[in-house]
Amino acid sequence: VHSDRGGHYRWPGWVSICERHGLARSMSRKGCTPDNAAMEGFFGRLKNEFFYYRDWRGVSVDGFVARLESYLEYYRRDRIRESLGWLSPDEYRRKLGYAV
Template sequence: MIVAWNIGVRPDASLVNTMLDNAVRTLQPNEYPVIHSDRGAYYRWPGWIQRTDNAKLVRSMSKKGCSPDNAACEGFFGRSKTELIYPRNWQNVTLWDLMEQIDSRP
């Protein structure tokens, strides 16, 4: 289940940390879910690990070259592209317009 997301122009620590902080705020007392990520540097960074440890989250990281580990996320992104991106003509649409469209989706 997706409980928080961020969108930005580059993947950086601020982007992933803000997303994690927003997700942690949705948790109920004594709720400690698994958080799954790819092997990106920001998910191996000590600051990320400390944040997940402080929230008592269980970290799960995909194995290198094992796409089934990310099947749920890849399915979500595939469905999103099918419903939002592919049916529209995005010529003359700025990156900021695209991000606003994505962020405003329920």
């Protein structure tokens, strides 16, 4: 589980949970924001594309989780990316002959 050195990731309760479930913890180097650049970028896009500008009132936790899972599936397979030549990951894999 990678984090940005936030205090909640050093909280003894969280450390105990990670140890109990066999999860390794890693943290960015102090004052080195490039360590987290990819994840910071992803979470920024997640918040802008999925979370902000929606009315979440009345949506249950289960409903929220279902919508989040749907967004993550879209992001993983269908969302176009500049780094892939403006193709989706699935289109890019097909172009390379890797996708079925």
